[in-house]
Amino acid sequence: MDRKHSKLLEMSEAIYAEPDMNKKVKFNRGEMEERIVDIYVSADTLRDGETSTKREETADTAPNNGPGDQHSVHVQWWERPSGVAAVCLGLLCVLLLAGIIGQSLQYSNVSKNSSAERDQLQTSNNNLTKERDQLQTSYNNMTKERDKLQTERDVLSGRLTNLKKTCPEGWQRFESSWYFLSTETKTWKESRQDCLERGADLVIINSREEQEFLFKLNKRVWIGLTDSDNEGTWKWVDGTPLTTWYWYYPQPDNGGAKPKNGEEDCVEIRTDQSDLSAWNDLSCAENLHWICEKVV
Ligand SMILES: [Ca+2]
Ligand SMILES: [Ca+2]
Known part of the structure; x- marks a missing residue:
């Protein structure tokens, strides 16, 4: 210098x-x-x-x-080191800018892809949750159905076991029940008590066939039907209301105008009628034979 x-x-x-x-x-x-x-x-x-x-x-x-x-x-500028350096710097800047833009674009693409993938996973998760709930509901219903079928099976199994048993002495079988026809006569209430002591109850008539079976026994008997709780409202001993009946005219009359033994609140099957319509209401204090029924 x-x-x-x-x-x-x-x-x-x-x-x-x-x-x-x-x-x-x-x-x-x-x-x-x-x-x-x-x-x-x-x-x-x-x-x-x-x-x-x-x-x-x-x-x-x-x-x-x-x-x-x-x-x-x-x-000229290209002959100066400073010019060349400036150009190099410029190029470097351009390269850096290009790199940054490239990275940004790549990040943007990755971000978009990730977002789409996340949404897809969310949808998939929601569908799986719905499917799981449906399966759970289905499973619960099947469990209930299975329990119901098991109960039914147990009942049927018990009945089958009883059906295989032979009738006790003094009883007779009709369809899926055992029937006991008394040899004594008693009031309606005493008769029912006897049946209960035998592990049964006064007969409940559920079908025309059953009515026919009882009618053919050809005996005046008490059956398990009464309106003692509420006059005119007939109920079986198990509490079910009367839906099918076999009264003969003009029964039930509750004893008519002047009943001999008070009101008539208990039901008998008579033998003096020509067909199955053989029911009559009678004073519960009368002494009659009775029929017990045990469902097996
Ligand atoms: Ca009555
Ligand atoms: Ca009567």
């Missing part, structure tokens, strides 16, 4: 020095232009030491190249 400065100083002194008019100075055109070039170079040197050095070298090595040399000295 000292060398450059001393050179500059020399040039500056040369420019501003008093012209020696006594000296016969003769500058040809080439020399004048060389001086101008030196000044330009000096200005560049102040801005860029490196370039200046280059200019000096150029000027020193080819001092008398004529007017065309100004172009070779005027350095």
